[in-house]
Amino acid sequence: MLGAQKWKEGGVVARTRGITIRDVARKAGVSITAVSHALNGKGTLSEATREHIRTVADQMGYEADALARGLRRSTMGAVGLVLRSLDALGDYAPAGVDVFERFVGAAASQALARNLSLMLVPDLTRKPVPPLAFSLDGYIVTNPHVDDPVIALLEDRSIPYVAYGRPPGRPEFTHWVSEDDTASARQILGHLWAGGARDTVLVRGTDPNAWNLEHQEVYVSWCSERGVTPRLYELAEGAGVDGGVDLAGRIADDGVPDAVFCLTGRHAAGVQRGLMARGVRVPEDTMVVAGSDSEHARNSRPAISALELNPVESSAALLDVLQDLIAGRTPTSPRLTKARFRARASTRR
């Protein structure tokens, strides 16, 4: 391997340095400027030189060092992903929760398609700060909550960022992408209504993010439009299925409802199980719906109707907006993506 060398430095095995721009310049018989310009499509070079340099570089397998380039250009080709919901949960691998992990997967492959690297960065405000955190070109922040310190930090440093789920209490901020929660919530509530439900319970999480807040808002308006009394329960996201089972007891004690709309799949699975354990029949006595699909919802018996989020389209939109922001262009945002409601046995009457 040309130009490769290995060495030790203070006990740290340094990586093999690859081929440098200098190696290419020497081989191609030009200056390093020429190489830089040729490869970045800048400056004024004859097409012949350009082509020649490109060929040589290709042959040698030259890849520009991202660090050196970043140091100079202050743009890295890498963006960070902060999952605020998981930060809040304090658990980056909660059992049976696949929405976030699916989002990570989708975001990674969408980033790939744009030749961007995606870096998972844990809560930026906690010390010690991950070293690369402030060198990244921008951030995707999922489900920021009210007065989110991560967002405050990014703004303070003027690092571009986009939010998945609008940052609550920031009407002036537009760089967000979300599934159309309002439309989906109304679709679900309408579906339940059509199934005969007149007494529908909403179970939301405790995190003060747009997901929880907007759903609550829509639910309350929807109830008041129809003159029915809202029945709202809050259950910590971290409580999971077991929390749902417990909550089912409370709900039933308050009066068995016609339908329960849980914002998370785990809560829905737990509530359904808890209700059934008390002899409530699903869907005959009570219908159950989850606001976000998951294996829990799919594989409960009866299978729970749920909203299938759209991580692929959403992460694509987020990256588009973020790239515009990074490039100094004005992005078209906010953007709403379309989730898809999956009616299953739990609401089939």
Added chain:
Amino acid sequence: MLGAQKWKEGGVVARTRGITIRDVARKAGVSITAVSHALNGKGTLSEATREHIRTVADQMGYEADALARGLRRSTMGAVGLVLRSLDALGDYAPAGVDVFERFVGAAASQALARNLSLMLVPDLTRKPVPPLAFSLDGYIVTNPHVDDPVIALLEDRSIPYVAYGRPPGRPEFTHWVSEDDTASARQILGHLWAGGARDTVLVRGTDPNAWNLEHQEVYVSWCSERGVTPRLYELAEGAGVDGGVDLAGRIADDGVPDAVFCLTGRHAAGVQRGLMARGVRVPEDTMVVAGSDSEHARNSRPAISALELNPVESSAALLDVLQDLIAGRTPTSPRLTKARFRARASTRR
């Protein structure tokens, strides 16, 4: 904010540069060398100067620029994660496959605990290579297969890496961590044998990784030790549940077995469903086991006995080994972690 400035460069909004080592040096009335030494515990400085510099740096909120530091020291505080199984699948967010997603989550939180950032890198051998790919301190490669080109590339560049699941055909390579597949497989086969199974089928995937190869090996030896004829089926990982359903037909045609041991949860769920559709009773006629737990296994009816992998312990071990490697220490490896067998209704006789 001290030393902060914003500027445009070729239409690109550059990130706000933070406080530099120079700012700290000026404020503390020392040279930049002194600052560097004080903050990194190197050189020979009086404890007084050291302390003074640390205080000033803290006050100013100085954070060393990871890029500049990396360029000089070539260690970044970030590691890459390559999921070879998903590369093979060509899908980074396959529905219902949660082993990898759980592993990503676990690896992320373990990395967090070590102040490392985690970058998801798809197949490194495919162009274009993500910019930071070759600047990372090291890699975790999950389920490398025989003659894996990603491993060849990392070795060529002498980038430290560890494997989750031993690289097949590389007996001399020891930097790997794995659940103890051999022990688990024997435990499962023993469990089935104890349940009366004398004709157990193994369904493995087609990817030539250690997971598939070692299980097959154990299965074949185990059969020969007991003088029973092995019945081995291969099914592409990507075939999922539906592939399992189809395969159930073939298996039944060849003779309904006493038990089926599928290496993936999706295959197990499919095979069970396919068998039951043909009137085979589970577990009465045939027991079904999955080699890796998943929501599919848990939520099938009857629930499928499965091996619960240990992504948290495994990723912790992987990062330990990788950090040793990066630091030039000799790691204790390979390391085996303990998976846990969950007996469920599908094998309860």
Added chain:
DNA sequence: GTGAAAGCGCTAACAC
């Protein structure tokens, strides 16, 4: 005990 200076690999003024 301390600091000046070289240089990591790259980009972009600015000279030629």
Added chain:
DNA sequence: GTGTTAGCGCTTTCAC
């Protein structure tokens, strides 16, 4: 059109 050169922020050698 092409090349020389000055840094980006940091670590480290080596003079003082």
